[in-house]
Amino acid sequence: MASILDKLPAETAALLDYQCHTFPKEQLHQPGSDFLDRCFVPGNRTPQVLRSLGQLYHHGRLAGTGYLSILPVDQGIEHTAGASFGPNPMYFDPENIIRLAVEGGCNAVATTFGTFGTVARRYAHKIPFLVKINHNELLTYPNKYDQILFGSVEEAWNLGATAVGATIYFGSEESGRQIQEVSAAFERAHELGMATVLWCYLRNNAFKTADKDFHVAADLTGQANHLGVTIGADIIKQKLPENNGGFSALKFGKTHPAMYEQLSTENPIDLTRYQVANCYMGRIGLINSGGESLGAGDRDAAIRTAIINKRAGGQGLISGRKAFQRPFAEGVDLLHAIQDVYLDKRITLA
Incomplete structure (x- = not known):
């Protein structure tokens, strides 16, 4: 049987031998079969929330590993349905979203009230539901x-959700209201026994300069993660970092030289480990997003992102467009390729 490590692009293969010298891996709360016992049982999550977290971490091909593979499909609202499902119109029928997550061996499927409302009774017992409760609409x-x-x-909760998810646009004019709304929603979700997942995204035109987009800077996204875990997220979703030095370049916030000279480098594993460190050193799991579909290279790109996340100390990928914007069988194969990275014991923490 072919290994996921066969025929990797040279840039990705080089990541397998990289050793991190910023935050030592021994300082991290590492993913594993006992992750919930180590990191959640000592805290304030109720038995009902622990049960929901157990459902997430013990489902699909990655069950019991401490890693997560989640299919997110909220782009029909966030990016318009036509733009999202035009490449593969079968997904205008929301049942196919759930089918892809089930056959793709995912830990959970994250999508909208509308999707779950049409098929909840058929699938609530077959895969954990992660209901996205807020959105940005483009109409x-x-x-x-x-x-x-x-x-x-x-x-x-009435739809049978195991977890709720929400987005905060940190840095936006509306972020204060969003923080308050999501904090209250997460508190209520925990009262009802559901887990919580936060999309910790940045949104401010000033974060993008002529030569660099600091929406994916390690220092800014890391701080967004730190805010997210503070308001009660059980899992953090964040974009993979591509650069650093946002606070310095934009001349706001507070920094320390160690942030850039000792605690990170330009290597993508180190940039991502800085994100993990801001999730209470891995006590709260970091899952990175898969990004947009660019066509033929999607599978290699998804494997690369998974290797970076895993070697940095993250807990998995939440990848949607690369899977559902292609033929169904190819989408299943791509999800399995991501999961194979986390199942391969030769790919270890850097």
């Missing part, structure tokens, strides 16, 4: 960028 003209609630936590 307002001119476009605005604001995450607003599309339903209640109670509605998600």
Whole structure:
């Protein structure tokens, strides 16, 4: 049987031998079969929340490993349905979203109230539901960028949700309101026994300069992660970092030379480990997003992202467009390729 490590692009293969000298791996709360016992049982999560977290971590091909593979499909609202499903129109029928997650061996499927509302009774017992409770919609003209609630936590619970998910646009004018709304929603979700997942995204035109996009800077995304775990997220979703020095370049916030000279380098594993460190040194799991679909190179790109996340100390990938914007069988294969990275014991923490 061919290994996931066969015929890797040279740049990706080089990541397998890299050794991290910023945060030592021994300081991290590493993923593993006993992760919930080590990192959640001593805390304030109730038995009902622990049960929900157990359902997430013990489902699919990665069950019992401490790693997560989640299929997220909320782009029909966030990016318009036509743009999202045009490459593969079968996904205008939301049942196919759930089918892809089930056949793809995912730990959970993350999607909208509308999708779950059409198929909840058929699939609630077959795969954990992660209900996305807020969205940015693009039908307002001119476009605005604001995450607003599309339903209640109670509605998600009635749909059979194991977890609720939400996005905060940290850095935006509306971020204060979003922090308050999501904090309250997560508190209610925990009261009802559901787990919580936060999309810790940045949104501010000033974060993008003529030559660099600091929306994916390790220092800014790391701080967003730190805010996210503080308000009660059980799992953090973040974009893979591509650069660093956002605070310094944009001349705001507070920094320390160690952030850039000792605690990170330009290597993508080190940049991502800085994100992990800001998730309470891995006590709260970091899952990186898979990014947009660019076509033929998607499988290699997804494997590369998974290797970076795993070797940095992250807990998995939440990858959607690379899977559902291609034929069904190819989508299943791509999800399995991601999972194979986390199942391969030769790929270890850097």
